[in-house]
Structures are given as C-alpha cells and as structure tokens.
Amino acid sequence: MSLLTIEGVTGGYGGADILHGVDLRVGPGEIVVIIGPNGAGKSTLMKAAFGLVTIREGAVLFERRDITRLRPDQIVREGVSYVPQERNVFPSMTVHENLEMGAFIRDDDIRPQLDKIYDLFPRLGERRDQVAGSMSGGERQMLAMGRALMLEPKLLLLDEPTAGLSPLFMDQTFERIQSINRTGIGILMVEQNAKQALAICDRGYVLTMGRNRVEDTGASLLANKDVAEMFLGG
Amino acid sequence: MLMDFLQVGLYGVVLGSILTLGAIGVSLIYGILRFAHFAHGDLMALGAYFALSLVVGLGFPVWASAPFAIVAAALAAIAIDQIVYRRLRRVEPVILLISSFGIAIALRSIIQLVWGPHNQVYVKGIQMPWRVGDLIVKPDHVWIVLGAVVLVIALHLFLTRTKTGKAMRAMSDNMDLALVSGIPAERVIMATWAVGGGLAAVAGIFLAMDTRLHPVMGWSVLLPVFAAAILGGIGRPYGAIAGGMVIGMAMELSTMIIDPTYKPAVAFGLMVLMLIVRPQGLFKGNA
C-alpha cells in the first residue's frame, strides 16, 4: 500500500491548467523528490496534494482515502503536513508560539512533541522565545519544518527546503530530513539542489511543463544522462 | 498655565482611552480580514445604546449594564459578519469596505428607530467632581481610564496566553500558513468579531459617559479611531494603544490653541502626516 497516490491529476488555479495528468506515488517511509525547471508546476503539484489547487480531473489518495476534494484543514487531520516554499513561519510570533500553532488542532499534551523538535533542532530550543521574523533563513526553515512536525504527520510535504541556504545549512537540512524520515515519516519534497536531493532519496520524478517526464530511483536518475544534462550542471 | 495643561492632558488621557478601545478592534479586524471596518464607530454607538436600555429600562447602574452591552454588541458583530461579510469574503476586500459603510448607515438608522433621534444621557444631573490640588477630576473619568487599562491588560493576556488569541495573531501574521496548519479560520474570525465588538461596546459606553448618546456619535468618532489605528500601524493591536493615546492627547491639547470644533481635524492632520512620513505606522502595520 502506498501512502500518497496522485493519479492523472489535471488542474490549476482557476485559469488555464498548470498540471496535465500527473501521476506520483509515495510509499510508506520513502523519500521522494520532484525536480524540474522553474515554472514546471512542482509547487503546484505539491499544493494539489494538499487541497490548495482546483483539481479538474484525476484523484489524490492518502492511504486509500480519497482526499481530492478535501480542504487543507481537513487534510492536516488525515496526517499530512505541508511546508510552503515561502512565507512559511509566523514572523511576529516566537519560535515556541510558531510550534504551538503547528499543533493547533491537537488537544492532548504537546510538550513531549515540543521536546522532540527541540532535540531534532537544538538551535530552535536555544531560541524558543525569539521572534521568528528576526531569525536567519536557515533557522526559519528549521522552524517551518518543526511547525509541520508538531502534528506527528505520516507524510511531510517540503517545497524547496534548502532554497537560499548556505552550503553548510544545506547539508544540515538534508541530514535533518533523513533523520525525520528515519522515524518513519514519508517525505515528498521539491528540490533545486537535485544532486544532493537525488542522493538521499528513494525515488525521484522529473516534471516539465506540468507533465511527468521521467520517474526512477534516485541512483538511476543521478546516472541518467538527460537528467544530468538538464539539472545536475552537466 | 501648567495647571491648564495638566487638566487638558487629563481629558486627553480620557479620550485616548476611548479611542484606544475602538482602534484595537479596528486593527484586529484589519489584521485578520484585511479591510477597514467602517461600521466600527456605529458598533460603538450600538453598544452604548444597549447599555442605555438597561440603565433606563431596568434601572441598572451603568457599570452593571456594561457586561450585557458587551455580550449584545459582540453577538451583533458576529451576526453582521455571518449574515453579510462572510458572504463577501471571497471577493475583493474593497467590497467589504463598501458593505461596511452600508452597515454603518443601517446601524445608525436602527439606533434612531429604536432609541429615537435625540441626545440622551445615562445619568441626569451633574457629577460632583473631585479636586486633586487645582485639578478637577470627574469620577467617570477615573472609571474610563481604569476600565481601559484593565481591558488592555486582559486583551494582552488573551492574545499571548490563550490558544484562540494566539491563533488570531497567527492569522493576522500569515493567513495562508494558518490555514495550512489547520487553524479553523471561521471560528477564529468569530472570536475576532466578539472581541472587537465587545471592546467597541465599552468604548461606546465610555464615550457616552464622557459626552452623551446620539445616533451620530459613532460616525463622528470613526475618523479619530481610524487615525489612532493608522498611527499605531493598522493591523497591530498593540500599536492602537499608542495611537489612541497620541490622537486623544493631541485632540484635547489642541483646544488650548484652536477652536475645539476642529478637534477631528487634528486627528486627521496627524493621520495625514503619518501617511506621508511613515504609512506603515509607528509599529509597522500591514500597509
């Protein structure tokens, strides 16, 4: 059984379609990466999985349940968390409050989960009373992931988690993603840094102009000449 | 001269307290729903008149009728939102602006229909003022300022200590992320109207205590309330406190130099000045 199944999804933002019959699958515990040129519809595909775009044809299933027509706040309750590409923290709220907002729909004691996040990202623990807007890009990205993890999701959607980060932070982020994945959480992410992303993933998809181009294991995609030419800097 | 200054300054604090309570609501609503709520002044007036019904009808003292007026105004605000604004939320915010202007006019007509068009007061007769040195202090003024301080503290605790309050700040900060986090937007919006409407009722009651009740009282105070909200950075409820105090003070102090009729012009002048030099307000609102 797969965690997330996207079947022949066609749709967009109300105007012209952006996605044209895209298929994608994430198995339990997998890391799946989407790469592709700018404007290919990677972010749109991610949003389609999260109920944020209008899907005209096709279906999105999460653990066999049809979530195609659900709203984001309903999908969150199914066990999917989403970290948008930009504007992914509450800037005037503290780190701690950001994490609390991530857990808004939980009614149980969230302290154990907070401790886990602070263990995973010690930097956040040190700055729990700092206002998110005053933190660096890398710290904010950590916070965004931490916020999404507060619900203990089964699947985490990450849209370009390393965009704009220094190489050092980038490596750290990929490591973190792997350690999150080791706790059994499935990960679907869009990445510009294709080389590193493909290196840590189980499978990858190449998307161009709203259509599937290639689908393969990470290793094979890294070895694929066409893909290398297009995305891996030759 | 110094004594005059202090005396007028005292009036400024009183007016500032009233404006602050109105401006906080305007700012909260702007932060979350992204539109200038032009019916807020008339919501204040409605709250003041709710209290009048209890004072005149049941012989309640003003302070005892306030809680009922707060609840009634909060419910009225929620009802207006559910019946009208909610249906307009998905279109451009400017439509909400026009709608709220219409609501302002409608509320005023309702007030005229129910309570009549004339000036009214809660308590007839002159209050015996206290003398503090050469300063004349009316008991009502003390209640107004104390009431505002208590409510501002309560609001602060609400926004920083409760889940709903934090969710309001979150929605005002980043609506998309709030939705993606599963924050139930409609419920938080209702809470926002309840808080905004409740504070408006208190502001209206205080304004009526300080002056009188009149169907146009809400519309007349709308300009200074918005000037306060803008000065503090619209969308920033904490800024509204500073904005309210500055505008209230400036309006009262100006009466030492210019004709008091032009008090609203002072609020307007400060607002325009702010829009020219720093449109995002003292506290960086969502300009």
Next chain:
Amino acid sequence: MEWAGLLTYGVFFVTVAGIYAVLTLGLNVQFGFTGQINIGIAGFFAVGAYTSAILTTAASDHHLGGFGLPFPIGVAGAMVASALVAVVIGWVTMRLRTDYLAIATIGIAEIIRLALKNEEWLTNGVRGVPAIPRPFSETLEFDTLAGLAGLLPDPLEATVLEVLSGPLGAAVLEVLSGPLVSLVVVLVFLALAWWMVERARVSPWGRVLRAIRENEDGVRAAGKDVVRCRLQAFVLGSAIMGMAGALYANFVGFISPEAFLPLYGTFLVWVMLIAGGAGNNTGALVGAFVIWLLWSATQFLTDALGAEYATQAGALRVLLIGVLLQVILILRPQGLVPENGRKGRH
C-alpha cells in the same frame, strides 16, 4: 391643476436624478474604472456647491463674495476647487492601499462639513447661502422672447407678441424660466459629464486604468506610472462631483451644511453605482435613476406613517436602502448593467 402638479414633480424628479447621475459618473471614474474608494463624495459635492454659490450670487455681507459671475464660471470654479481638494488627498494616499484613501476621504468630508458650519465669513455658517441665481432664467424673460420673435415675419411676430402678452404667455414663461430651464441645464451638463467620462473610458488611458484595477503589478512592470494614472482618475472623478455640486446649488437656490451629510451626498451615490453596475457608464446612469426612483417611492412610507412618526419613517427608509445595498452586493455584485467582460463574482 393636477397635471401641472404632476408635471412639476416630474421635472423636479428628473432634475435631481440628473444631478445624482453626474455624481455617480464621477464615482464611476474613481471606483468603477480604477477601484478607488471615496467615502467623502459629499465633501467634494459641497466644495463644488459652495464654490459656485459664492461665485454666482450677488455681493452679500453674510459670506465671502458673492461675485455675481455667470453660471458657467460657477461650474468651472466648482470643478477646479473640487479637483484641488482631490489633488491634496490623492497625493497623500495614492501610493497606499485604497483603504487609506477611503479613510482620508471620510476625514476630509467631515472637516469640510465642520468648516462650512463654522467659517461664517466664508459660508454664512449654518444659516447657509441664499439667493443663488438659477442659471439662464433671465434669458427667457419676456424681452428675450420678444426679441426672438422679431426674427419672424411681421404678421407672425404680431401674433406671437400678442400670445406672449396674454395669460397663456405668462404661464409658458413661468414654466420655461423656472424648473424646466434647470432641468435642461442639468441634462446638458449630464450629457457633458457623460461625454467626458465615456471618452475617458474608451481612451488608452481608460484601458490603463482598468488594467491597474485588474493587475496593478503587471501595469507597473510594463513601465506605466500607476500612481499618476490613479491620481488623474481620482481628480477627474472629483471634478465631476464638483460640477454636480454647482448644478445642485444653482438648482435649489439655497444651500446649507445640512445638505451635505454623508447619507445623501455619499451613501446614495454608492448604492446607485453598485446597483447600476460599477465600471459601466450606462449602468451608472441607470443606477442613479432607478435608485432615486426607489428612494423617492419610499417617501410614501413617511406619508403612510403620518407626521408624528416622520423621523422613524426617515430612519426606516435609510435602513431599507442599506439592506438593499447588502442584497445587491451579495446577490448581484455586477449590478443591473454589468461592465463588459467583468464577470459576476460568484
């Protein structure tokens, strides 16, 4: 007699509706074309009315002037004065979200009203400016018509003069020099306003305005000066509102601050534009006449309730129109005559 009364009422009705139509066209330039919110229409209307009143009345000890100038100069002055106020307000707020413009216009209208009430040297305060001359009424006096008759062949001239001097002539003269002239004047200026606004709408400038309304960033990216275009639209709309003020002052003959409350001056105009169809000039006209008809019809409510409930009836009328606005916004936001290409919002 009844017919005469009905006729007079009809003429009066169309005249006032025509003045409202001019206001609505002005608002259409601001909101319909450009998406700007002006909640201070009454202020621009008042500035126009007072400017024209002061320019056209005979010299008076009670207010500034008057200067006894001809009516067209009164109109021109009214437009310039309103435009100047608009430039100041616009200059401050055009860079910002339209919410700020809306608040600023509320403020300026309120301050204008306070000034009209208090600056007695200028406006005679609450007592108002009386004896504002009706436009062109002198042209239709006996002598003028007699002069015109002189152009006719002799026998005809004699007959015409005879009729003119008789009772029938007096009646005709009375109507012609009174309400009917005002009506014609208002309609002529309405046509002028329509012509200006419609030309503006179809011009390249008008297209830029609509583009700004739909996609401001796109227009900016295309290198157009968005702020400037917006300011021009705001000023043009306000000048037209000033024109309506002049028409009003010279039609009613007496103005006081009470005539420029937000209810009549601003609120009804908004309902008219929204009901008619923002963005569409025909819609603006239709809205003005339909809503003025509705508003006048609710007058019968007052009559039905009787004099002792006059204030309540007045409030009820306003409430009804307020509810009507919400119903239109929710159920038919595109108005009676939708703008081409603008979809309904649902």
